[in-house]
Amino acid sequence: MGNLEIQQTQSFQTRQELKLILQLEQADLLEMPEEEFNRLTTEVESSPLFKKLYRKERIIRYQRYPRTDISSRFYQLNEEIAAGGTGTLDIESLLADKAGIVRQIQKMGLENFKRYFLYPEPGVNVEEIAQECNLELPEVEKINSLINEFSIMSEFYHPSALSSGHGIYYSKVASIERGSEGFVIGYLSPSYARGKYSIDYERFEELMRDGAFSAAGAKEARRLFKKLELINSRKDTVTRILQGIVEKQAPYFESGDAKALLPFSQKELAERIGLVPSSISRAISDKSLETP
Known part of the structure; x- marks a missing residue:
């Protein structure tokens, strides 16, 4: 096997290993308790680097999800x-x-x-x-x-009404609320309501070429971007799940009649929103949703 073939094989193996690591990190983040996740998000946004890239360089901005708001x-x-x-x-x-x-x-x-x-x-x-x-x-x-x-x-300010005699604690993440154009997801956490992070990688590369970042600064920024993308993956998953529930159970939310509540398995939800069932299971574990 020639050197080029060896390099290509090693490069492919490296990419696969990095992909696996990212998948494991995403799975861990999906299972993270709400308070811990919200604390992580707040710590990230409070860092001097985030503030610089958000306020000064305008590389990072918030992008709200459709049909969502603060509760x-x-x-x-x-x-x-x-x-x-x-x-x-x-x-x-x-x-x-x-x-x-x-x-x-x-x-x-x-x-x-x-x-x-x-x-x-x-x-x-x-x-x-x-x-x-x-x-x-x-x-x-x-x-x-x-x-x-x-x-x-x-979750402390808006505790879930669900209780269990088996020591299971539920975190209420959102309420389904009636908006001017239908039902919206009213997030209880301002962090979720702000949406995901949109990262302007092209502007970052331009600033890199202009010498705005040292090698160490650029490396730190890339680590931050990776963390933001992981946070995005959790927010994306939770929001897509809630949007899928709103679409499926709209007749129930509209009428309030328990008879209008439709059977809805995790498998069906996964197929509807294009996620694997294991991601659904991790994302909804110990979470509750307030309905109209």
């Missing part, structure tokens, strides 16, 4: 906090210092909150946000911190 429960809880109440949740001590921040969110209005905080555009700096929303710079940071906290602990 109305998010705003209802904010109103509860601002009013000084805790409802059915024992969160008074945890949120004792949050009422003032929430009142600032209410003061700026829902449209500005979504535009500058929940679904921010890359390139808009903290100073511009503060000016547009009539906030002090520390208040902007406090609102972002509150959103991060809600992302990490969304």
Whole structure:
């Protein structure tokens, strides 16, 4: 066997090994508990490198999924906090210092909150946000911190009503809500509601050629991109599953009649949305969905 053939064989084996490693990492991420996954996402987005690539270089941006939004429960809880109440949740001590921040969110209005905080555009700096929303710079940071906290602990603020005598704990990830054009998936975590990360690899290569990144900086950026793609894989899978459920069970959601609830196996769902059943099983494990 010639040297070229050996190199080609080794290259193919390397690609296959990397593909297997990626598949194993994706499987691990699908099985990760919600709080741990949301904490990972928040830590990634809080890193200086992410902020640089998102705000300054505009290599990273958010891309929302069709027919998704933040759940109305998010705003209802904010109103509860601002009013000084805790409802059915024992969160008074945890949120004792949050009422003032929430009142600032209410003061700026829902449209500005979504535009500058929940679904921010890359390139808009903290100073511009503060000016547009009539906030002090520390208040902007406090609102972002509150959103991060809600992302990490969304299952605490919005616990599942399901219970089990066998020690099984369910994390409520979303609610199905009626929108102007049909049902939408209302995510309880702002991180999920923002959607997936869109990475402009062409711009990254251009900046590389222009010397904007050192060799070490480029390597660090590529590691970040890999982590973002893995997070995307979980968000993609969960969203496709929920969208498949909404499409299949629309008659039930519309009528609220249990008789309209259709049999729906994981195998059928996998075929409907183009995923393998094992991915479905991992992604839905210990998760619950609030229906109308």
